[in-house]
Amino acid sequence: MPSPAVDDYLKTIYHHTEWQVEQITPSQLAAQLSLAPSSVTEMVQKLTAQGLVSHRPYGPIALTPEGARRAAxxxxxxxxxxxxxxxxxxxxxxxxxxxxxxxxHALSDRLLAGIDERLGHPHFDPHGDAIPDADGRVHREEFVLLADAPVGHRGRVLRVSDRDPVLLRAVQDAGLDIGTELEVDAAGCVRVAGAARTVPAGAEEAVWLTV
Structure with a gap:
């Protein structure tokens, strides 16, 4: 049965591996959900019993195919x-x-389908995150985290993490919107249309570029 609590767990696990390959640990899951580790341990056991995640003691947590379908x-x-x-x-x-x-949690499937049609079946949300289609498939370009991009790398801003609204505003104020073409100039600095721009504090770990 639908459960907002279960959905929040599955979403968080899904998010964790969208833009990097390391699976989430119980302690990371607890931190991201702002919950006590004991509460997370109990829920992970329930999700495992329901066939939504796979987890071994002291190991990371992964979505099962059914869990991935529901998360998507x-x-x-x-x-x-x-x-x-x-x-x-x-x-x-x-x-x-x-x-x-x-x-x-409130919109009906019918209304959601209408919204999707009205929007023209978009593949990406305003932050550059891929929108799964009705079958759970996503379309995503190859990417590199700004912090890992070498000096001289040229790419387009592909995604900005939506975890911190203050940082989102700072990134927008710096002119680093989704789709902006830039060149990595040096640590904390990029060039947009040849003009140097300072990257807001924290943005190098929250902005992804095309390869």
């Missing part, structure tokens, strides 16, 4: 809602996450 479905809802709020209601990209957290 709720993430699809969340990201379509974020895109809808930005395009149709002029929300800023740092304002949509909390609204989508509420609406993703």
């Amino acid at each position: 479905a709720i993430i699809r809802r969340h990201r379509l809602i974020e895109t809808w709020l930005v395009r149709e209601f002029d929300y800023a990209w740092d304002e949509v996450h909390d609204e989508a957290e509420i609406l993703e």
Whole structure:
């Protein structure tokens, strides 16, 4: 049965491996959900029993195929809602996450399908995160974290983490919107259309570029 608590766990596990390969540990999961480790341990045991995750004691947590399907479905809802709020209601990209957290559990499948059609079946949300299709598939370009991009690397801003609204505003103020073409100049500095720009503090670990 649908459960917001279960969905939050599955979404967090899914998110963790979207932009890097290391699987999430119970302690990381607890930190990201702001929950006590004992509570996370209990829920992970329940999710394992339901066939939604696989986990061995002291090991990382991974989604099973069924868990991945369910996680993709709720993430699809969340990201379509974020895109809808930005395009149709002029929300800023740092304002949509909390609204989508509420609406993703309230919208019917019929309304969600209507939103998807009205938006033209988008592949990406306002932050550059891939929107899974109805079958859970995603379309994503090869990427590199800005912090790992060498000096001289040229790429397009592909994704900005939506975890910190303050950082999102700072990235936008710096002109590093999704789709911006840039060249890595030096640590903490990039060039956009030949002009040097300072990267906001923390953004190198929150901005992904095309390869």
